[in-house]
Amino acid sequence: MARTDGDRCPGVLAVHQAADGGLARVRVPGGRLTATQLDVLRLAAAELGDGRLELTSRGNVQIRGLQADGPRDLSDRLFAAGLLPSIAHERVRNILASPLSGLDQQSRYDVLPVATALDLALCDRPALADLPGRFLFALDDGRGDLAEQAADVAVRALDERTALLSLGTRGVRVEWNVVPELMLAAAEAFLEVRDQEWRIAEVARGEELVLERLGLRATEGLPAETARVAAGVHGTALVVTVPLGSLTQEQAAALVGVGDEVRITPWRSVVVPAGSTGLEEVGLVITPDSVWEGVTACAGQPGCAKALADVRADATRLVSGMARVGRMHWSGCERRCGKPGAAFVDVLAVGNGYLVDGERL
Ligand code: SF4
Known part of the structure; x- marks a missing residue:
């Protein structure tokens, strides 16, 4: 399916002009932010935007209401905070990872180190800067929480040694040590077989063509079970729902104060350490009902x-x-x-x- 419209997916440098000013989308691979990085985003929203941090359905963060010189100042701040490691790749670092990976009993394998390795390798390949801004990688720790995201290239943990790699309908067993390389090879093959499509599923026989280039055959059915993660305590973590996915300054500051790291989920919630306090008082939700x-x-x-x-x-x-x-x-x-x-x-x-x-x- 050839497209006549361009890829207008916003980023930090390619800001979308909305009715209330510039809208910047900051990619957060694996959903992981240090408390310091979250505070950088919070301050940037206060000083350059409308004060709020929006959480997206892909675990990224948006700042709205940027004035004309806002994007430049924002990109300088993000670069200094390690949130903009590659200017060329900033819109293509779309990497989801199970937000509770390594934190509870349902996690079969901690996929976050794989997400980090994938992100580093992605930014190291100039050709992959041409991926569409909608192209999505997903790393599921085995619980099935990312199945609904319909990623272009997904892996799901089977155990400590193996994962199921899939580009859509069927999967192939692979070892973890080759996962980042295979995921990037799939993205490169997609760039070879596509016309102007944004997703593998939009290319006629896309799944088959990409797998052929990788020398793989997907024969295994994908696990049917999916598990969306609700608010509340899960192992050593607390999942916190953010009403309408929009963090106020007070709420963002409360999250900055509860631990060293915050994980953004694709369900407009965040993961913080279990036992974190002071969150309900600012309007965040820590119960599943x-x-x-x-x-x-x-x-x-x-x-x-x-x-x-x-x-x-x-x-x-x-x-x-x-x-x-x-x-x-x-x-x-x-x-x-x-x-x-x-x-x-x-x-x-x-x-x-x-x-x-x-x-x-
Ligand atoms: S649905 Fe909402 S965001 Fe989309 S065009 Fe209409 S008013 Fe705008």
């Missing part, structure tokens, strides 16, 4: 020119105090950006109020 576990919203006003309402403010006002409703998505217009893949309660702004699953609120 909160309504916020399933509520998402698009950017809405003032970030999007198409929005008919400030959906985030309205959701915050109306959802707080409700019982859990499963998945619910608030949209500022009929495009419904960021809607969940599975069934959800549809809250749609229509200019003079909202429709909920088509009925007037």
Whole structure:
């Protein structure tokens, strides 16, 4: 499928111009930030943007509301903090890793060192800077929590020695020591076989063509089980839900203060050490039954020119105090950006109020 539109996936240098100013997306491979790096992002949001840190569905961080000279200042700060190791590769460091890897009993293998090795090797290959900004690598520690992410190149731990490598529908057993090399070889092969497609799944027979170039045949079915990680204590970690994935200054500062490292999940939550305190007091959620576990919203006003309402403010006002409703998505217009893949309660702004699953609120 040839594309006529360009790859406009935002980064730190290729900032997207939104209605409320520049929007920068900072890639966080493996979702790992030191407390110092999180504080650098927090201060940058306060001094250059609108003060908030947005968590994305790929475990990255966005800063909105940047003024004209904001991106340059931001990139200088990120470079100094080790968050921009390669200018050329900044938009292609899309590497997800199971956020609880190595922290609880369900983790069959700690994939975070593999994520780090993959990131270093990726930045070391100039040709891979041409990957589309949407191309995704995923490293699952065996629990199946990343299965819904539909990564282009995924591995899932089977045990300490082996993993299942897959590019879509079937997998092939490989040893961990060759995983980074194979994942990058798959990305290079994709660049060879694609026209202007952004994902392997968009290329006709893409999975087969890429595997052929690697000299591999995927014959194993993928494990059916998936496990989304809920808020609460898991082994030595505490998963904390961030309402609407948007951290205030106070919330980000509280997270900076609880440990040496914070892990960003793809579910708009963060992982901190078990026993961390002072988080509920600033509006973060540490229990699994909160309504916020399933509520998402698009950017809405003032970030999007198409929005008919400030959906985030309205959701915050109306959802707080409700019982859990499963998945619910608030949209500022009929495009419904960021809607969940599975069934959800549809809250749609229509200019003079909202429709909920088509009925007037
Ligand atoms: S759903 Fe509409 S209002 Fe919301 S971000 Fe997308 S285009 Fe903008």
